[in-house]
Amino acid sequence: MNLLELRDLRKLFPVRDALGRRRGAVRAVDGVSLSVAQGEVLAIVGESGCGKSTLGRLALRLIEPDEGQVRFAGEDLRALSPAALRARRRDMQLIFQDPFASLDPRMTVEAAIAEPLRLHGVVPRGQESAKVAEWLERVGLRADHARRWPHEFSGGQRQRIAIARALASGPKLVIGDEPVSALDVSIQAQVVNLLQDLIRDLGLTFVLISHDLAVVRHIADRVAVMYLGRIVELGETEQVFARPRHPYTRALLAAVPGQGAKAPPLAGDVPSPMSPPSGCRFHTRCAHAVARCREVDPMLPSEAHAAACHLAAELPAAVAPHETETGGERLRRLQAFFTQGTAA
Amino acid sequence: MSTPVLELDSLSVGFATDRGLVRAVEAVSFRVAPGEMLAVVGESGCGKSVTALAVMGLLPGSAQVGGRILFDGRDAREAQRGRDLAMVFQEPMTSLNPAFTAGEQVAEALRKHRGLAPRAAFDAAVEMLSRAHIPDAARRARQYPHQLSGGMRQRVMIAMALACRPRLLLCDEPTTALDVTVQAQIMALLDELRRETGTAVVLITHDLGVVADRADQVAVMYAGRVVEAAPAAQLFATPQHPYTVGLLGAAPRLVGGGGRLASIEGTVPDPLNLPPGCRFAPRCPFAVARCNEAPPLAEVSPGHSAACWRAPLDQVLAA
Numbered sequence: 001m002n003l004l005e006l007r008d009l010r011k012l013f014p015v016r017d018a019l020g021r022r023r024g025a026v027r028a029v030d031g032v033s034l035s036v037a038q039g040e041v042l043a044i045v046g047e048s049g050c051g052k053s054t055l056g057r058l059a060l061r062l063i064e065p066d067e068g069q070v071r072f073a074g075e076d077l078r079a080l081s082p083a084a085l086r087a088r089r090r091d092m093q094l095i096f097q098d099p100f101a102s103l104d105p106r107m108t109v110e111a112a113i114a115e116p117l118r119l120h121g122v123v124p125r126g127q128e129s130a131k132v133a134e135w136l137e138r139v140g141l142r143a144d145h146a147r148r149w150p151h152e153f154s155g156g157q158r159q160r161i162a163i164a165r166a167l168a169s170g171p172k173l174v175i176g177d178e179p180v181s182a183l184d185v186s187i188q189a190q191v192v193n194l195l196q197d198l199i200r201d202l203g204l205t206f207v208l209i210s211h212d213l214a215v216v217r218h219i220a221d222r223v224a225v226m227y228l229g230r231i232v233e234l235g236e237t238e239q240v241f242a243r244p245r246h247p248y249t250r251a252l253l254a255a256v257p258g259q260g261a262k263a264p265p266l267a268g269d270v271p272s273p274m275s276p277p278s279g280c281r282f283h284t285r286c287a288h289a290v291a292r293c294r295e296v297d298p299m300l301p302s303e304a305h306a307a308a309c310h311l312a313a314e315l316p317a318a319v320a321p322h323e324t325e326t327g328g329e330r331l332r333r334l335q336a337f338f339t340q341g342t343a344a
Numbered sequence: 345m346s347t348p349v350l351e352l353d354s355l356s357v358g359f360a361t362d363r364g365l366v367r368a369v370e371a372v373s374f375r376v377a378p379g380e381m382l383a384v385v386g387e388s389g390c391g392k393s394v395t396a397l398a399v400m401g402l403l404p405g406s407a408q409v410g411g412r413i414l415f416d417g418r419d420a421r422e423a424q425r426g427r428d429l430a431m432v433f434q435e436p437m438t439s440l441n442p443a444f445t446a447g448e449q450v451a452e453a454l455r456k457h458r459g460l461a462p463r464a465a466f467d468a469a470v471e472m473l474s475r476a477h478i479p480d481a482a483r484r485a486r487q488y489p490h491q492l493s494g495g496m497r498q499r500v501m502i503a504m505a506l507a508c509r510p511r512l513l514l515c516d517e518p519t520t521a522l523d524v525t526v527q528a529q530i531m532a533l534l535d536e537l538r539r540e541t542g543t544a545v546v547l548i549t550h551d552l553g554v555v556a557d558r559a560d561q562v563a564v565m566y567a568g569r570v571v572e573a574a575p576a577a578q579l580f581a582t583p584q585h586p587y588t589v590g591l592l593g594a595a596p597r598l599v600g601g602g603g604r605l606a607s608i609e610g611t612v613p614d615p616l617n618l619p620p621g622c623r624f625a626p627r628c629p630f631a632v633a634r635c636n637e638a639p640p641l642a643e644v645s646p647g648h649s650a651a652c653w654r655a656p657l658d659q660v661l662a663a
Contacts, residue, residue: 047525156611184387184550184612185594185595187387188594189593189605189608192596193604212596213524214597217596218596241598241599251525252524252525255525255527256598257551257554258552258554258556259557260556260557261557263532264531265528266528267529268479270523320599324556324580326581327580327581327582327589330661331593335589335606337660338589338590338606338609338629339593339604339606
């Protein structure tokens with residue numbers, strides 16, 4: 001069953017000059033359809049300005065689409081009254097990138113996590129504290145942290161608090177917008193492990209919005225690659241990473257560092273989303289582009305592993321990403337000490 | 345061995361705060377040979393950026409600096425910033441002057457350090473921008489920073505830094521603010537220009553993938569100290585410090601299995617309340633009683649040093 005269904009979503013942001021005159025519009029999301037199955041971890045990847053964050057906000061109806069449908073558990077979110085939508089919020093939550101900005105500095109940790117509990121009547125009055133303590137332990141903090149203020153915590157700890165707050169109302173769907181991108185590598189690994197545990201134990205449906213392909217590869221079951229407001233490739237993570245079909249996905253994967261020094265896979269910058277190229281939006285940077293790509297806008301076919309590319313069937317086989325081997329068996333054995341947490 | 349372009353000899357940097365002295369960098373020593381790229385890797389607060397600022401002489405006057413910094417064998421304070429050594433920062437928008445065009449900013453360095461006349465300096469700036477692969481460089485040179493994309497601004501920064509062919513370029517997270525495809529372009533550009541000009545590069549980064557691809561030598565820093573130093577290939581093949589081992593396991597990978605990441609438990613110590621001895625010991629699965637004493641950075645194999653009593657770690661596996 002699909003928990004979330006997006007159909008033909010479009011969102012334009014008007015751009016105005018200094019005098020307030022309309023100068024055009026950024027086509028942030030420009031015709032996206034996507035469904036997320038119950039219990040699935042779906043990643044939306046792409047570079048800045050591709051529309052992935054806007055898509056996440058549209059899916060939760062934090063912003064209104066100009067066109068298209070959002071269905072959550074079969075229900076049309078756009079048809080809900082404000083009161084009904086507020087009640088629905090319990091089931092869908094968002095985790096932001098920056099835990100320094102997403103927690104109110106004037107709220108103790110207890111107040112921050114108790115707020116959704118109270119708002120949605122998750123536990124009877126008077127039992128919030130016990131529930132807050134339970135959540136703190138669940139995200140790897142201590143019950144006595146409840147009395148402290150956000151500024152007393154490190155970035156990784158704050159992100160744990162933000163996760164507890166997002167999960168406190170018992171949501172079915174959680175959207176994480178770059179939830180680990182602001183964290184240092186060693187802390188990022190802790191939070192990635194925590195998210196994976198929570199997703200599994202709570203049976204969450206999770207949409208991960210990220211620019212980090214390695215994190216996506218690690219967490220997601222399925223992945224949607226976006227470029228200039230469109231999904232250009234969609235499929236199971238294994239498939240997309242081993243056999244990328246769209247030239248943009250291939251370039252994106254080839255650009256990830258750690259694969260040996262080589263020529264950059266793409267030249268130039270992403271064109272302006274105010275005036276995306278005609279035909280295939282990627283044709284201006286695509287090494288394979290032919291006349292048709294400049295004229296005809298390719299659709300994303302409805303296949304399990306789909307690419308919005310006229311030439312997808314004819315392209316030479318993709319080179320799967322290939323990381324420089326490090327350490328081998330010796331390193332894996334040493335690292336096992338960290339995972340098990342056992343002293344030698 | 346020829347004289348290193350840069351040599352740090354027991355560099356220490358402290359900052360007095362209301363709560364006490366923060367030892368941001370402690371006894372850091374390394375050498376960078378001409379034309380070589382040394383990567384300094386570590387997480388926030390490890391002292392890598394402070395080290396670079398110390399080399400550039402950009403620390404605030406209140407900083408307490410100990411040890412020696414030698415540039416071409418002489419006190420680095422005698423070297424000229426901009427001509428002998430230059431720096432590229434993470435955020436090009438804050439390093440470029442918004443009131444001057446890209447061309448004017450590159451030209452300024454050429455006028456000041458190479459004594460070129462304004463017109464000749466501007467022409468040379470356009471030439472430098474085009475070597476930094478800025479398309480349509482003559483037109484771009486007349487644009488202001490806000491008219492350029494993030495990747496383009498970083499190209500301008502690199503063009504500016506390399507305009508006077510410095511012997512040493514310090515890059516502090518030069519690609520962190522950029523998208524992955526643009527990152528690849530900028531790293532390739534740095535490599536290309538480095539080979540052309542013979543400039544040595546100190547690359548400050550948290551990204552192990554970039555290090556594996558580009559660096560000749562690596563120094564891994566943790567809580568103000570160098571914990572491991574080795575040629576890049578050797579560091580990745582046989583890391584000898586537990587922190588390096590943990591860091592390599594913590595980074596999710598593009599290929600290979602899922603499973604749990606080998607996360608390093610706990611957090612970096614508070615710089616005002618550092619553990620005695622080895623600073624990594626509280627988070628280290630291999631720690632033993634002796635780790636209460638600070639281990640020296642000692643050679644484990646030729647050219648490969650680790651500050652760990654238990655190095656080489658192969659002993660741990662054999663046990």
